[in-house]
Amino acid sequence: MAATPEVLWAQRSSATDAAKNYIYLTISVPDVQASKLKLDLKPTSLSFSGHSDSLKRDYQLELDFYAEIDPTESKINPTGKNIEMVLRKKELKEEFWPRLLKDAKKVHFLKTDFDKWVDEDEQDEAPEEDLAGNMGGMGGMPGMGDMSSMMGGGAGGDFGGIDFSKLGGGAGGDAEGEEEDDDDDEDMPELEEDEEAGKASSKIEEVN
Structure with a gap:
């Protein structure tokens, strides 16, 4: 059947x-x-x-x-x-x-x-050349190219002009990172001093 x-x-x-x-x-x-x-x-x-x-x-x-x-x-x-x-x-x-x-x-x-x-009220927004091309090719997607550009434009409209590095969270993260680097730099001399103290202590023991 x-x-x-x-x-x-x-x-x-x-x-x-x-x-x-x-x-x-x-x-x-x-x-x-x-x-x-x-x-x-x-x-x-x-x-x-x-x-x-x-x-x-x-x-x-x-x-x-x-x-x-x-x-x-x-x-x-x-x-x-x-x-x-x-x-x-x-x-x-x-x-x-x-x-x-x-x-x-x-x-x-x-x-x-x-x-x-x-949608019926959106079909005129598709470029005429795209419609003509898809009619010939049979199987294209009229409006998709235009939709992609609209989506891209929307994203630009939502986020354009905003520097994410200057947002509170981003700035805080950078500041913390700098502080951590400073702490590491300050620790290094202390370690060297400890090493020198250790060497001096060893020499005293040898003399005794």
Whole structure:
């Protein structure tokens, strides 16, 4: 009996630019040869069946989309690990789809692709060139570069301008270290004096 593969999804939306209005869809089935794969993409549905050589299992999937896509403008990229797709949404709309599937019922095999997901109100912050590059490469992480710079900027904003060596704890530690060094230096002459006293005592005993 055919198993249902895990499906990951994320999306972008735009009311003016069709190239930024799409669904990321990944069918997680490894080692599916092209000769053992069937994929039928229609405006309102997707049908997939395939056989994994490494797992020695047959897989089958049927999806009915929440809204229409444009199959002619969509991309499919079978890899050795999975099948990656970028599905172009047919309707230009600023709002995200509320869900991937037509039916609101939750299904166990469908999960959010957090590597590619961004919130609806944050997607415009991702540089356009990054989005374009990831569309071509299929499998990049739009917004991650921007997120990294934001995180770096946040750290700089929190800690910038603060000299940790001048903080109370750091200064105290340095002062203690200096005092300990001074104590060590002061002890050295005392040890030398003790040694000289010991030698003098030995000479007196020899004379006696």
